[in-house]
Amino acid sequence: MAFVAGSHHVTLSVGHAQEDVDFHVKVLGLRFIKKTVLYDGSTPVYHLYYSNANGDPSSVITTFPWAQHGIYGTRGTNQAREVLLSVPTGSLEFWSKRLSDHDIDSAFVDIFGQRRLAFVHPSGIEYLFVENEDDPRVGFTGGGVGTEHAIHGIHGVGIHVYDQDPSVDFAQNVFFAQEGVQEEGDRARFQIGQAGFGNWVELTGNRTDPQGTWRYGAGSYHHFAWNLRTLNNQSQVKFDIEGAGYTDISELKNRTYFKSHYVRMPGGALFELAVTHNEGGWDCDESPEELGSAFMLPEQFEDERESILAQLEPID
Ligand SMILES: [Fe+2]
Numbered sequence: 001m002a003f004v005a006g007s008h009h010v011t012l013s014v015g016h017a018q019e020d021v022d023f024h025v026k027v028l029g030l031r032f033i034k035k036t037v038l039y040d041g042s043t044p045v046y047h048l049y050y051s052n053a054n055g056d057p058s059s060v061i062t063t064f065p066w067a068q069h070g071i072y073g074t075r076g077t078n079q080a081r082e083v084l085l086s087v088p089t090g091s092l093e094f095w096s097k098r099l100s101d102h103d104i105d106s107a108f109v110d111i112f113g114q115r116r117l118a119f120v121h122p123s124g125i126e127y128l129f130v131e132n133e134d135d136p137r138v139g140f141t142g143g144g145v146g147t148e149h150a151i152h153g154i155h156g157v158g159i160h161v162y163d164q165d166p167s168v169d170f171a172q173n174v175f176f177a178q179e180g181v182q183e184e185g186d187r188a189r190f191q192i193g194q195a196g197f198g199n200w201v202e203l204t205g206n207r208t209d210p211q212g213t214w215r216y217g218a219g220s221y222h223h224f225a226w227n228l229r230t231l232n233n234q235s236q237v238k239f240d241i242e243g244a245g246y247t248d249i250s251e252l253k254n255r256t257y258f259k260s261h262y263v264r265m266p267g268g269a270l271f272e273l274a275v276t277h278n279e280g281g282w283d284c285d286e287s288p289e290e291l292g293s294a295f296m297l298p299e300q301f302e303d304e305r306e307s308i309l310a311q312l313e314p315i316d
Contacts, residue, residue, distance in 0.1 A: 004193030005194055005229045006058050006199045006227050007154045009057070009062055010060070010157070012064070012123075013216045014066070015067040015219065018314075019123075020123070027098065027102045027104065032292040033049045033050065033282050034062075036256075037312075044311045045069065046064065047062060049061075050063075054138055058227065059198075074219075076209040076210045076211050077161060077206040077207065078211045079213070083158075085153070087151055088133075088139075088147075088150075089132065091148065092108065092131060099117075106118060114131055117129040125219060125220070153198055155198060155200055157200070159202070159268070162205075168181060168203070170267075178192070187205075199226075222270065224270070226271060226272065227274060234273055238261050254298075260272045295309065
């Protein structure tokens with residue numbers, strides 16, 4: 001039986017590289033695990049990876065800093081918009097103060113009976129910390145944030161949609177939604193796949209904003225990746241998605257650390273179907289202790305290393 005295990009990673013188009021590293025590492029205390037480039041297209045752009053302590057699937061945020069090329073996106077409806085991250089229960093006061101110490105405003109909100117803290121990435125992308133009790137994923141403490149506060153990993157994805165129904169239909173009939181849709185105000189939510197955490201989809205009805213950009217552009221959410229766990233399962237899931245009529249699904253792309261297909265769900269969010277295969281994983285080209293310290297390039301770009309580096313903003 002085909003399945004989705006849970007989430008894999010979140011990918012965002014952000015502003016400048018240094019600003020993004022400072023935000024994720026110095027403010028959020030995430031672990032910097034990989035510095036490489038976007039593998040698609042001819043414009044050299046960094047691909048930066050951040051994670052919790054163990055780099056678990058479901059704990060990774062990756063970014064493309066597009067501002068250095070002057071390419072900006074807009075946030076709107078019919079696109080993924082909110083980065084939902086899971087933090088320990090009782091940690092929100094700490095985070096509110098820490099954000100404020102870094103001149104970032106935040107607001108406490110209550111949604112679906114959970115305490116949350118809303119704030120924005122320097123590029124404008126919306127983040128929500130969601131308190132979760134008993135989340136087993138281990139937060140990274142090397143960035144100066146203690147275990148009792150450190151980010152466990154992804155909580156889910158917030159998607160703004162003109163109409164929630166086609167997305168619920170896709171999730172329930174094609175994409176492994178668990179039983180039951182909860183609704184509160186203009187939000188509906190459900191879990192995808194087998195996991196007990198990190199796999200929430202929240203659909204916000206939004207008929208006010210114009211449609212957000214789908215292309216890469218600083219300040220916009222690009223895609224949400226699901227963990228398909230094995231290559232066999234991944235190809236079965238692709239086959240079944242095509243069988244339901246969603247034939248606009250990409251070929252298998254080799255991202256070195258994982259292999260993926262991409263498909264856009266009816267609400268406009270791009271979903272990635274990722275598998276960390278046997279030859280992949282964050283430590284396939286750097287030792288676990290050295291993750292993120294070198295500038296990694298895939299074989300096809302290795303010959304152009306000097307010229308690529310010369311076109312990228314330096315990162316401290
Ligand atoms: Fe991705």
